Amino acid sequence: MTQPDPQDRPPGGDARPGLTTGLRQPTAAELRAVQASEDFGRLRRSFRVFAFPMTAAFFVWYLSYVLLSTYAGDLLSVDVVGNLNIGLLFGLAQFATTFLITWLYIRHANRSLDPIAGRLRTELEGDE
Amino acid sequence: MDVGNPWLNIGIFLVFVAVTLVIVVRVSRTTRSVGDFYHGGRGFSGRQNGIAIAGDYLSAASFLGIVGAVALYGYDGLLYSVGFLVAWLVALLLVAEPLRNTGKYTMADVLSFRMRQRPVRTAAATSTLAITFFYLLAQMAGAGALVSLLLGVDSRAGQSFVIAVVGALMILYVMIGGMKGTTWVQIIKAVLLIAAVGVMTVWIMAANGFNLSAVLGRAVDAHPDGEAILEPMLQYGVSDTTKIGFVSLAVALVFGAAGLPHVLMRFYTVPSAKEARRSVVWAIALIGFFYLCTLVLGYAATYLVGADTIRNAPGGSNAAAPALAYELGGTLLLGIVAAVAFATILAVVAGLTITASASFAHDVYNGVLKHGKASPEKEVKVARRTAVVIGAISIVGGILAAEQNVAFLVSLAFAIAASANLPSILYSLYWKRFNTRGSTWSIYGGLLSALVLITFSPVVSGSETAMIPGADFAWFPLTNPAIISVPLGFFLGWLGTITSGEHDDVKHAEMEVRSMTGAGAERAVTH
Numbered sequence: 290m291t292q293p294d295p296q297d298r299p300p301g302g303d304a305r306p307g308l309t310t311g312l313r314q315p316t317a318a319e320l321r322a323v324q325a326s327e328d329f330g331r332l333r334r335s336f337r338v339f340a341f342p343m344t345a346a347f348f349v350w351y352l353s354y355v356l357l358s359t360y361a362g363d364l365l366s367v368d369v370v371g372n373l374n375i376g377l378l379f380g381l382a383q384f385a386t387t388f389l390i391t392w393l394y395i396r397h398a399n400r401s402l403d404p405i406a407g408r409l410r411t412e413l414e415g416d417e
Numbered sequence: 418m419d420v421g422n423p424w425l426n427i428g429i430f431l432v433f434v435a436v437t438l439v440i441v442v443r444v445s446r447t448t449r450s451v452g453d454f455y456h457g458g459r460g461f462s463g464r465q466n467g468i469a470i471a472g473d474y475l476s477a478a479s480f481l482g483i484v485g486a487v488a489l490y491g492y493d494g495l496l497y498s499v500g501f502l503v504a505w506l507v508a509l510l511l512v513a514e515p516l517r518n519t520g521k522y523t524m525a526d527v528l529s530f531r532m533r534q535r536p537v538r539t540a541a542a543t544s545t546l547a548i549t550f551f552y553l554l555a556q557m558a559g560a561g562a563l564v565s566l567l568l569g570v571d572s573r574a575g576q577s578f579v580i581a582v583v584g585a586l587m588i589l590y591v592m593i594g595g596m597k598g599t600t601w602v603q604i605i606k607a608v609l610l611i612a613a614v615g616v617m618t619v620w621i622m623a624a625n626g627f628n629l630s631a632v633l634g635r636a637v638d639a640h641p642d643g644e645a646i647l648e649p650m651l652q653y654g655v656s657d658t659t660k661i662g663f664v665s666l667a668v669a670l671v672f673g674a675a676g677l678p679h680v681l682m683r684f685y686t687v688p689s690a691k692e693a694r695r696s697v698v699w700a701i702a703l704i705g706f707f708y709l710c711t712l713v714l715g716y717a718a719t720y721l722v723g724a725d726t727i728r729n730a731p732g733g734s735n736a737a738a739p740a741l742a743y744e745l746g747g748t749l750l751l752g753i754v755a756a757v758a759f760a761t762i763l764a765v766v767a768g769l770t771i772t773a774s775a776s777f778a779h780d781v782y783n784g785v786l787k788h789g790k791a792s793p794e795k796e797v798k799v800a801r802r803t804a805v806v807i808g809a810i811s812i813v814g815g816i817l818a819a820e821q822n823v824a825f826l827v828s829l830a831f832a833i834a835a836s837a838n839l840p841s842i843l844y845s846l847y848w849k850r851f852n853t854r855g856s857t858w859s860i861y862g863g864l865l866s867a868l869v870l871i872t873f874s875p876v877v878s879g880s881e882t883a884m885i886p887g888a889d890f891a892w893f894p895l896t897n898p899a900i901i902s903v904p905l906g907f908f909l910g911w912l913g914t915i916t917s918g919e920h921d922d923v924k925h926a927e928m929e930v931r932s933m934t935g936a937g938a939e940r941a942v943t944h
Contacts (some may be wrong), residue, residue, distance in 0.1 A: 314937050315930075315936055315937055317923050317926070317927060320926050320927045320930045320931070320936075321923065321926040323930050323934075323936075324926040324929055324930050329930065329933070329934075332933055332934070333929075333933060336933065340510045340511060343506075343510055344506070344507065344510050344511060347503060347506050348671065351499070351500070351503045351667075351671060352667075354496075354499065355496070355500075355663075355664060355667040356664065358492070358496050358649040358650070359649065359650065359653070359654075359660045359663060359664060360660070362648055362649045362650050362654070365648065365649055366644075366647070366648040366649075370630065371628075371630030371631075371633075371634070372630045372633035372634050372637065372647060373629065373630055373633065374647055374648070376492060376647075376648065376649055377492065377495070377633075377647060380492075380495045380496065380499055381709075383499045383502070383503060384499070384502065384705050384708070384709060387502055387503050387505070387506060387701060387705060388701070388702070388705060390506055390509075390510075391506070391509060391697075391698055391701050391702075394509060394510060395694070395698060398694060403691065406690075406933060406934045406935060409930070409933075409934040409936065410934045410935050410936045413930075413934065413936040413937070414936055414937065
């Protein structure tokens with residue numbers, strides 16, 4: 290699993306502890322304009338297209354583990370490797386997929402979300 | 418069962434208390450403003466906050482409870498712990514970052530962002546207080562159970578005394594340290610807990626040639642039910658009702674974690690959404706590692722301690738982890754594990770107290786009673802006083818609830834969080850049309866349905882293990898209400914919204930842009 294790099298700060302370098310809220314607060318009109326902008330539409334779409342199906346997928350995957358464990362015990366009791374049966378491997382796979390989805394999301398956010406979000410934020414708050 | 422040397426257990430715990438108190442006093446020198454009390458100056462890094470989240474989340478119930486469940490029932494213990502982990506994906510994918518971007522101190526900040534303030538703040542504070550109350554009761558009851566198990570104190574008076582000490586310490590941490598002090602207590606506790614669990618796991622795996630299958634094989638040979646501990650439904654498969662009850666519990670776990678107010682409040686302690694995301698990544702890594710370890714520890718307890726010995730120990734299945742520590746490392750390791758278990762309770766309880774007092778002072782006192790016009794100094798004063806009151810209530814509640822099942826109280830808190838909080842958090846972040854009526858219906862509907870169903874379930878009456886064993890007014894067969902109350906919370910949120918014409922486009926634009934970009938969100942504060 291990738292560990293966060295403490296040196297890697299968000300765009301604009303504004304996350305250093307030590308900076309207070311001296312930034313300009315955007316007005317309602319500016320926020321509405323940004324909401325209607327093409328850039329923001331891309332950001333929202335890019336986030337939703339990843340996050341929503343991924344949430345549905347992990348939930349279905351987890352629910353199938355719960356329901357098969359509850360109602361298909363005989364199937365899950367079949368040994369695969371040594372004393373490890375299908376059910377135990379299914380459970381361990383839940384850990385693996387959780388770590389995998391976390392990694393995929395971090396990669397997606399770093400590549401596709403943070404650059405747009407950072408650009409829009411700078412646009413709204415102005416340069417320091 | 419041998420509890421080792423109670424004085425050594427107490428001694429190691431007192432060292433923990435002394436060290437954390439010194440740290441709390443040191444960091445509190447910079448706690449002056451309102452923000453410092455609520456979010457510790459937003460100066461924690463994602464890694465620090467992620468460790469603190471693990472500290473908040475891995476309560477004594479999950480440490481002692483899951484090791485015990487695996488030791489006695491095998492597979493079903495794993496099944497239970499998986500829910501606690503995957504639930505974090507909801508927080509990672511949908512909640513943590515937008516919450517950090519739109520809120521200030523509490524969950525109600527986000528829920529009321531584009532709604533009418535007073536009704537939504539009242540509703541959100543009500544569910545926050547209800548959840549923290551049940552979670553606090555669970556921790557305090559757990560403290561009582563630990564006392565009899567680890568200190569050899571069986572008398573009711575002795576247990577009550579220890580609960581009172583835990584409560585007093587918690588008030589002290591919160592009063593002196595605010596969020597910054599509380600966070601450091603959680604970080605230290607999480608590191609100790611995960612290190613202790615990790616060392617024991619490596620120890621066991623090394624003794625079995627790092628072969629998990631060998632550990633399982635020895636557990637099967639030692640357990641009276643044999644192979645059944647590697648197969649599902651030894652614990653939950655008693656009847657069709659207990660099976661559906663388990664599915665319901667799974668729903669509560671997966672939707673509950675991202676609705677727990679004390680977890681949500683932790684996202685405000687970091688300087689940006691990106692750090693909030695990192696917090697969750699660290700939390701997922703640590704929590705996942707922890708639950709993998711508990712699987713090994715549980716099966717090891719089956720063959721090293723023995724299922725019957727655990728069942729007959731004071732504290733029942735909760736005794737599995739301490740007894741295993743004693744088998745492995747004698748009195749000293751048992752002392753360390755016992756002290757870590759107490760530290761766990763203390764840290765979780767402090768986190769809950771600060772959340773409840775923040776919610777009362779910020780949402781109820783300032784937001785509702787003073788229409789948001791109270792001065793920040795006055796608000797923090799109220800928060801500190803509330804912490805004392807909550808401390809007192811939880812001491813009394815903990816003493817009264819000492820005999821209650823800890824795991825059940827925790828699952829109830831998760832069920833309420835999943836039914837009352839999560840629907841309205843998700844709707845207000847992602848559904849444009851959502852409005853005040855939808856929000857209040859969803860929160861109150863989820864909260865009330867969860868509470869009513871629990872009241873009329875076999876947990877409260879009508880069974881041998883019920884809270885009121887003599888009475889029988891149970892008509893709801895399941896021990897967890899989530900399978901009904903969570904869909905109901907989502908449904909009422911939808912119904913309330915479409916039957917009300919209210920909608921604030923301007924506020925929605927503001928909330929959406931802020932939540933996605935972080936524009937205008939508060940950064941870290943220095944002094």
